[in-house]
Amino acid sequence: MTSPDEFREHVRAWCVANIPTDWRATQTGASEAEFVAFQKAWFAELHAAGFAVPHWPAEWGGGMPVDEQIVLYSELAAHDAPRLVLAFVGIHHAASTLLVAGTDEQRRRHLPAILDGEIWVQGFSEPEAGSDLASLRTTARREGDTFVVDGQKLWASGGLHADWCLLLARTDPGAPKRDGISYFLMDMTSPGVEVRPIRNAVGDSHFCEIFLDGVEIPAANLIGTENQGWQVAQATLGAERGMTMLELTERLANAGFRRLVQACSPITDARVADRLAQFEIEIAGLRGLCRDLVLSHDTGGVGAADASVVKLFYSELLQRMTDFGAEIGGLAAHTTLVKPASSGWESGAWVLDFIGSWEWTIPGGASEIQRTIIAERGLGLPREPSSV
Known part of the structure; x- marks a missing residue:
């Protein structure tokens, strides 16, 4: 057993x-x-070193x-490592879903394939079902051992390159x-897919629409019990948020904050120093919350x-x-029109990063939804009246 320093x-x-x-x-x-x-080659490098899926169980290649x-995440960020953009949904959301609710056959089929480079996309949101995901209209009707799916999914990051999709569909209208x-x-x-x-506001096209026209899905590809997909999605993706946030928080703390300090270094205004100190305090708090969330998940x-707070x-x-x-970047920051494709939301291309940061206040439950969850489930406040 190695020591932490080793x-x-x-x-x-x-x-x-x-x-x-x-x-x-x-x-x-x-x-x-x-x-x-590049993304597939970088994932293979991390996998060979045992660093690609440290949060997975040991029997599937993790156990860290x-x-x-x-x-690991703090050092990768400190050394300016590329992000695993394409593999993100597979190693986090798909793996979590399979490990918690999948069958043995589904796990044997897909977990090794993810480690071999299988790319996944999340097919949850729809044109009229974003934060109110339960309003989704995509349908799946059973015909023997097959479900026939019709509908549309929106904001599917990485959908253009995905091999498989985590799909929610209505089976009992x-x-x-x-x-x-x-x-x-x-x-x-x-x-039929x-x-x-x-194309988004910063010129990227990682968001996609997915149109489904009579798509046949074998019943063997159903996760959990028919008509109980909402519970599966909440249980697996809610728990997994702690693991994804651990990596993202370390990147914000090590890479993002470091670049911000460097950008401010020529400025001697005390107000700038005060802002940096406030950010450093908030980052320390966020890191503590993430650590507690992951440890609490294990126990x-x-x-x-808790996941909504983080x-x-x-x-x-x-x-x-x-x-x-x-x-701080001033006019010069507005002339940067492109950033590295494998970077995160803290690349140092400040205007593009700021525009991109708005994505994070919307998917996975908008900030307003998170506040409602915190109020009702965390603090026990009365539920908001429903219009339905």
Whole structure:
């Protein structure tokens, strides 16, 4: 068993030897094919080192203690490692769903494939079902051993390159909103699946629309019980949020804040120093919350609103930090029109990062939804009246 200091030194040495020093230059303005090839190669490097899925159970290639995961993510961020953009849904959301609610056959089929580079997309949101996800209209009707799916999904990040999709569809139109939804694994090469990229405000096209026209999904690809997909989605993705936030928070603390301090270094105004000190305090608090959430998840002690607290704190802190970076960057920051394709929301291209930060206050439950969850489930306040 290695000591914490020995593990940190091991990770640092690996970072120095393996993180490509020119990745920012090569990924700035990269084509879709270049981006995909780089992402798959980088994932393979991390997997070979045992760093790709540290949060998975040991039997599936993970088993790293939480303390070591924190060290790993902090060192990767400190050494400016690229983000696993394409693999993110697969190693977090898909894996969590399979581990908690999948069958043995589904786990054997997909978990090793994810480690071999299988790309996943999340097919949850729809044009009229975003924060109110239970209003989704995509339907799946059973015909023998097959479900036939019709509908549309929106804001599907990475959908253009995905091999498989985590899909929510309504299987009982007559049931109350949350009671008639089922959870599926959908092969993106199935006939009737059409993916259209959406160009966003910063010029990226990682968001996609997915159109489903008579798509057949084998009943063997149903996750959990028919009509109980809402419960599966809440149980698996809510618990997993702590793991994803652990990595993102370390990147914000190590990479994002460091770049912000560097951008402010020529400025001697005391007000700037005060803002930096406030950000540092907030980051320390966020890191503590993330650590507690992950540890509580391991011991089964996660509170009903804990994940919402962390998500809300992170997304709005990210927004404030990138806003301040854009302010400090001045006119020069507004002339940066592209950032590295494999970077995160704290790349240092401040205006683009700030625009992108608004994404985080919307998906996974908008900030208003998170506040409602915190109020009702965390603080026990009266529920808001329903219009339905």
